[in-house]
Amino acid sequence: xxxxxxxxxxxxxxxxxxxxxxxxxxxxxxxxxxxxxxxxxxxxxxxxxxxxxxxxxxxxxxxxxxxxxxxxxxxxxxxxxxxxxxxxxxxxxxxxxxxxxxxxxxxxxxxxxxxxxxxxxxxxxxxxxxxxxxxxxxxxxxxxxxxxxxxxxxxxxxxxxxxxxxxxxxxxxxxxxxxxxxxxxxxxxxxxxxxxxxxxxxxxxxxxxxxxxxxxxxxxxxxxxxxxxxxxxxxxxxxxxxxxxxxxxxxxxxxxxxxxxxxxxxxxxxxxxxxxxxxxxxxxxxxxxxxxxxxxxxxxxxxxxxxxxxxxxxxxxxxxxxxxxxxxxxxxxxxxxxxxxxxxxxxxxxxxxxxxxxxxxxxxxxxxxxxxxxxxxxxxxxxxxxxxxxxxxxxxxxxxxxxxxxxxxxxxxxxxxxxxxxxxxxxxxxxxxxxxxxxxxxxxxxxxxx
Amino acid sequence: xxxxxxxxxxxxxxxxxxxxxxxxxxxxxxxxxxxxxxxxxxxxxxxxxxxxxxxxxxxxxxxxxxxxxxxxxxxxxxxxxxxxxxxxxxxxxxxxxxxxxxxxxxxxxxxxxxxxxxxxxxxxxxxxxxxxxxxxxxxxxxxxxxxxxxxxxxxxxxxxxxxxxxxxxxxxxxxxxxxxxxxxxxxxxxxxxxxxxxxxxxxxxxxxxxxxxxxxxxxxxxxxxxxxxxxxxxxxxxxxxxxxxxxxxxxxxxxxxxxxxxxxxxxxxxxxxxxxxxxxxxxxxxxxxxxxxxxxxxxxxxxxxxxxxxxxxxxxxxxxxxxxxxxxxxxxxxxxxxxxxxxxxxxxxxxxxxxxxxxxxxxxxxxxxxxxxxxxxxxxxxxxxxxxxxxxxxxxxxxxxxxxxxxxxxxxxxxxxxxxxxxxxxxxxxxxxxxxxxxxxxxxxxxxxx
Numbered sequence: 024x025x026x027x028x029x030x031x032x033x034x035x036x037x038x039x040x041x042x043x044x045x046x047x048x049x050x051x052x053x054x055x056x057x058x059x060x061x062x063x064x065x066x067x068x069x070x071x072x073x074x075x076x077x078x079x080x081x082x083x084x085x086x087x088x089x090x091x092x093x094x095x096x097x098x099x100x101x102x103x104x105x106x107x108x109x110x111x112x113x114x115x116x117x118x119x120x121x122x123x124x125x126x127x128x129x130x131x132x133x134x135x136x137x138x139x140x141x142x143x144x145x146x147x148x149x150x151x152x153x154x155x156x157x158x159x160x161x162x163x164x165x166x167x168x169x170x171x172x173x174x175x176x177x178x179x180x181x182x183x184x185x186x187x188x189x190x191x192x193x194x195x196x197x198x199x200x201x202x203x204x205x206x207x208x209x210x211x212x213x214x215x216x217x218x219x220x221x222x223x224x225x226x227x228x229x230x231x232x233x234x235x236x237x238x239x240x241x242x243x244x245x246x247x248x249x250x251x252x253x254x255x256x257x258x259x260x261x262x263x264x265x266x267x268x269x270x271x272x273x274x275x276x277x278x279x280x281x282x283x284x285x286x287x288x289x290x291x292x293x294x295x296x297x298x299x300x301x302x303x304x305x306x307x308x309x310x311x312x313x314x315x316x317x318x319x320x321x322x323x324x325x326x327x328x329x330x331x332x333x334x335x336x337x338x339x340x341x342x343x344x345x346x347x348x349x350x351x352x353x354x355x356x357x358x359x360x361x362x363x364x365x366x367x368x369x370x371x372x373x374x375x376x377x378x379x380x381x382x383x384x385x386x387x388x389x390x391x392x393x394x395x396x397x398x399x400x401x402x403x404x405x406x407x408x409x410x411x412x413x414x415x416x417x418x419x420x421x422x423x424x425x426x427x428x429x430x431x432x433x434x435x436x437x438x439x440x441x442x443x444x445x446x447x448x449x450x451x452x453x454x455x456x457x458x459x460x461x462x463x464x465x466x467x468x469x470x471x472x473x
Numbered sequence: 474x475x476x477x478x479x480x481x482x483x484x485x486x487x488x489x490x491x492x493x494x495x496x497x498x499x500x501x502x503x504x505x506x507x508x509x510x511x512x513x514x515x516x517x518x519x520x521x522x523x524x525x526x527x528x529x530x531x532x533x534x535x536x537x538x539x540x541x542x543x544x545x546x547x548x549x550x551x552x553x554x555x556x557x558x559x560x561x562x563x564x565x566x567x568x569x570x571x572x573x574x575x576x577x578x579x580x581x582x583x584x585x586x587x588x589x590x591x592x593x594x595x596x597x598x599x600x601x602x603x604x605x606x607x608x609x610x611x612x613x614x615x616x617x618x619x620x621x622x623x624x625x626x627x628x629x630x631x632x633x634x635x636x637x638x639x640x641x642x643x644x645x646x647x648x649x650x651x652x653x654x655x656x657x658x659x660x661x662x663x664x665x666x667x668x669x670x671x672x673x674x675x676x677x678x679x680x681x682x683x684x685x686x687x688x689x690x691x692x693x694x695x696x697x698x699x700x701x702x703x704x705x706x707x708x709x710x711x712x713x714x715x716x717x718x719x720x721x722x723x724x725x726x727x728x729x730x731x732x733x734x735x736x737x738x739x740x741x742x743x744x745x746x747x748x749x750x751x752x753x754x755x756x757x758x759x760x761x762x763x764x765x766x767x768x769x770x771x772x773x774x775x776x777x778x779x780x781x782x783x784x785x786x787x788x789x790x791x792x793x794x795x796x797x798x799x800x801x802x803x804x805x806x807x808x809x810x811x812x813x814x815x816x817x818x819x820x821x822x823x824x825x826x827x828x829x830x831x832x833x834x835x836x837x838x839x840x841x842x843x844x845x846x847x848x849x850x851x852x853x854x855x856x857x858x859x860x861x862x863x864x865x866x867x868x869x870x871x872x873x874x875x876x877x878x879x880x881x882x883x884x885x886x887x888x889x890x891x892x893x894x895x896x897x898x899x900x901x902x903x904x905x906x907x908x909x910x911x912x913x914x915x916x917x918x919x920x921x922x923x
Contacts, residue, residue, distance in 0.1 A: 030487040031553040037480040103481040104565075104858040115554075115628075133583045135860040135895070177855035178565075200900035203907055204854055404654055405627035408554040410585040445585070447897045450650035457653055 138444030235342020259295025268301025296374030616648030685792020709745025718751025746824030
C-alpha cells in the first residue's frame with residue numbers, strides 16, 4: 024500500500040465519471056436462476072416482461088452476457104446534476120476506534136431524494152420517455168424511492184404516480200410534499216382507484232396499508248391502462264436496478280485508484296440489494312475473474328434477516344403474489360417485519376443476483392439489532408458530521424466491527440462501506456432511540472417458516 | 474471570456490481550500506460605525522464584548538485593519554468534513570430561461586445542518602473550546618443555526634444550549650431531534666430557566682415565543698453563569714460571522730478562476746447578511762480596490778425589507794433591547810414580520826458591514842413577495858434537482874430576473890448566486906404554496922415606522 028496522502032474527500036472529474044454500467048451477470052459463470060411466470064411455470068419471456076416494464080428495461084433484466092452496457096447521454100447528463108458522489112476517508116472514525124485500518128465511505132445522500140435510489144430512477148424514467156410512454160406507476164413505503172422517481176420524472180417530463188403506503192402517507196406528510204414539489208401524483212394506498220385497493224378496503228376499511236398492497240395497486244394501474252401507455256417501475260431487487268446502481272461501485276473503484284488504494288473489505292446494507300449490488304459491482308467482477316479477493320459483507324437487520332436466516336428458493340417478489348417468481352433468499356412473501364422496526368430494509372427477499380453470489384460463498388452476511396445500529400449511527404453523526412439514514416447505519420455498524428477486528432489483529436486493511444443516504448426523514452426513530460424507547464424484536468423461527 | 478468547457482460542478486482540491494478568512498473591513502476606507510454600548514453611549518470596548526463573547530471572537534469583531542486572518546488548522550480540518558462546496562453551472566436553468574447569460578450557484582446545503590451556518594458555528598465553537606469555556610448558549614428560530622452549532626459542538630466537545638422559539642420547538646420537532654442527536658440541550662423559549670423567560674411567562678403564559686425573547690434568555694444564561702465559563706454565540710449580523718463566511722466567496726473565486734470566469738453579477742439572499750457578506754467578500758475586496766466592478770444584488774423578502782425600506786441608523790440588534798447598538802439598515806427592533814411569512818429572513822436589521830456598503834452604493838437591493846419566491850423555488854427544483862430553502866430561493870428569483878434582463882439586452886454575462894441551503898424542513902410552506910393557500914403580506918409604512 025502506498026503512503027500517498029489521502030484527502031478527506033475524493034471527487035472524480037466529469038471526464039472520469041462512468042460511461043458504461045457494469046452488468047455483474049456478465050461476469051458470472053453460474054448465472055442466477057431466471058424469473059419464472061407463476062402461471063406457466065416457465066422462465067419469463069421478454070414479451071411477458073414488456074407488459075409490465077418498458078422494453079429496454081426488460082431487455083436489461085434478461086441480459087446475462089454483456090459485461091458492460093452504455094449509459095445513454097441524457098442519463099449521464101442527469102447524473103452530473105448530483106454526481107460524482109464523494110469517497111470520504113473517515114479519519115475521525117478511525118481515530119475514535121483507534122484502528123490501524125483505513126475506513127472509507129461512498130456517500131450517496133447528497134441529493135434531494137437523500138439516497139442512491141436516484142441512480143436507477145433516472146434510467147427507468149429515461150427509457151420510459153424514450154419508448155413514448157405516457158406515465159409510470161410505482162409504490163413507496165418510507166418514500167425515498169418515490170421521491171427519487173418524482174425528481175427524475177420532473178427532469179425528463181414523465182408523469183409519475185406513486186402509491187404510498189397509507190401509514191407513511193399520513194405520518195410522513197413531508198415526504199409526500201417533496202414528491203408534490205416535483206410534480207408527482209401521490210395516492211394513499213389502499214385506494215379506491217384500483218380493484219386491488221377496493222377489495223382490501225372492503226375487507227379492512229381501517230387498514231394501515233402495506234408495501235405488498237401498494238405494489239399490487241401500482242402494477243394493476245400500469246397493466247390496466249386502456250391505452251397501454253403506462254408501465255410499472257421498481258426501485259430495488261431487480262437485476263436492472265443493480266445494473267444502474269453499478270455507477271456507485273465504478274466511481275468508488277476509480278476514486279480508490281486515484282488515491283492508490285485497493286479495498287480489502289467492502290460493507291453494505293442489504294434490503295432488496297440495490298445499493299450493495301451497485302457498490303460491489305466492479306470489485307465482484309474482479310473477484311469472479313480471479314484478479315482480486317476482497318471480503319464482501321452484507322449487513323441486514325436482525326428483524327428481517329433474509330440472507331442470514333432465510334431460505335434460498337423461488338418466491339414471489341411481493342406480498343400480493345402478482346409478480347413473477349424469483350429464486351432468492353427469502354423469509355417468505357407473507358413475512359412482515361415487526362411493527363416496531365424503524366430502520367428500513369424491511370423487504371422479505373433479496374436480489375436474485377446477490378442471493379446467488381451468497382449461495383456461492385462469494386459474499387458474507389451478518390445482522391444487527393436496530394438499537395445497535397442506531398448507537399453506531401449517533402456515534403458516526405457526532406464524529407463525521409453527516410446524519411445517516413437508518414438503512415445506511417447498518418453498514419456503519421458493520422464497518423465499525425470490521426475495523427475493530429482489524430484492531431484486534433493489528434491489520435492495516437482498507438475498509439470501504441456504502442453510506443447510502445441521510446436520515447432527515449427518520450428523526451422520529453432517532454428520537455425513540457435517544458429517549459430509550461426503542462426496542463428490538465427478532466422474529467422466531469416459526470415466524471420465518473423454519 | 475474564454476470558451477473553456479465548463480463542467481456542471483467545479484470542486485476545489487483540498488490544497489486549494491482557503492487557509493485565511495477575508496476581512497472586508499480591512500479593505501474599506503470608510504469603515505462601518507462601531508457597536509455602541511447603550512449604557513455608556515460609547516463604542517463597545519473589547520472588555521465589554523468579552524463579557525458576552527469569547528475573547529478571540531471579540532477581537533475579530535473589532536478588527537478593522539487586517540485584510541486576511543489565518544484560519545486555525547482544527548477549523549480547516551472541520552471544514553474538510555463538508556467542504557469544498559460545489560460551484561454549479563445551472564445549465565438546465567439557462568436553457569429553460571433561454572438566456573445568453575451563464576448562471577452559476579455556490580451550493581452550501583450539502584451538510585446535515587443544511588446551510589452555510591456551519592462555517593461560522595465551527596469557528597465560534599473552536600474559539601470557545603480554546604478559551605477553556607464550559608458551554609455556549611444561543612437562540613434559534615427555524616433551527617438551522619442551532620443545528621449547525623450542535624454539530625460543531627459534538628465535534629469539538631463543547632456543550633451547547635439552544636433556546637428555541639416555542640412555536641418552532643413545538644411545530645418543528647424534527648429540527649429539535651437533530652440537535653439532540655448531536656448532543657445539544659434544547660429549551661423551549663420562553664422558559665422558567667431565566668429571569669427574562671419567567672417574566673414573559675408571568676405576563677403571557679400562552680405566548681408562542683419570539684426570537685427576541687430567545688436571544689434575551691440565551692444572553693442572560695451566558696452572562697449570569699456564576700463560574701463565568703459560558704458565552705453567547707450568534708449566527709449572523711456580526712462582523713465576525715461575515716469573516717468566517719468569507720470561505721464561501723473565497724472558494725467561489727478560486728473555482729471561477731479554474732474555469733476561466735469572472736463574475737459580472739453576484740446575487741445573494743439577505744436576512745442578517747451572513748451568507749451575502751461571505752459570498753461577496755473577495756469580489757467586494759476587488760471592487761473596493763478598483764480591480765473589478767461586479768454588480769452585487771441583495772435580495773430580501775418584501776415582508777421584511779430592511780435594506781429597501783428601512784432606515785440607516787443606530788438600533789438594538791434584538792427585540793429585547795439588551796444587546797449593543799449597531800448602525801444598520803433597520804425596520805426598528807420592535808418590528809415583527811407578518812405571521813404568514815414562511816420564507817425565513819425575518820430579521821429586522823442588516824449586518825452593519827453590508828449596511829455601510831449599501832449606503833455607499835456598492836451594493837444594490839431588491840425585494841420579492843414570498844409567492845414569487847416559492848414559484849422560482851419550484852421551477853428550480855424541477856430543473857436543477859435540488860430542493861432549495863425558502864431563504865435561498867430569494868437569490869434564485871433574483872438570479873432568474875438578472876438572467877432575463879441579460880436576455881432582453883442580449884448580454885452574455887456571468888451571474889453567480891448563493892444557494893445557501895436545502896428546504897427539507899420547510900415542506901409545510903411548499904405545501905401551502907402548491908395548494909394555493911400561501912398569501913403575501915407587505916408591511917405598511919406605518920408598521921415600519923415611516
